[in-house]
Amino acid sequence: MNHRAVNGKTETSKADGQFRKSSFSSSGGCVEVAMYVDGAVQVRDTKNRQGGTLTFNATEWDAFLKGVRNGEFDLV
Numbered sequence: 420m421n422h423r424a425v426n427g428k429t430e431t432s433k434a435d436g437q438f439r440k441s442s443f444s445s446s447g448g449c450v451e452v453a454m455y456v457d458g459a460v461q462v463r464d465t466k467n468r469q470g471g472t473l474t475f476n477a478t479e480w481d482a483f484l485k486g487v488r489n490g491e492f493d494l495v
Contacts, residue, residue: 434458440465 438451438461448466455461458477464470475483486492 438463438468 434454434456436453436455438453440449440451443449444465448464450462451465451468453461453463453472458480460475460477460480461472462475463472
């Protein structure tokens with residue numbers, strides 16, 4: 420992780436390119452996300468890590484997150 424000082428406190432950035440899995444993931448698998456300092460995000464399948472990644476720029480990822488938070492992808 421990257422560390423930087425903000426208002427006299429050390430802040431940890433998750434933009435380090437390391438894949439992370441959500442704490443909400445089930446044992447059956449999920450997706451992992453890697454974030455980069457330039458805002459790029461990569462997503463891969465936890466069950467098939469060698470199967471490739473999807474890469475999004477900061478604008479695309481921001482639009483996706485806003486849609487999720489807004490309920491645009493809810494099945495109900």
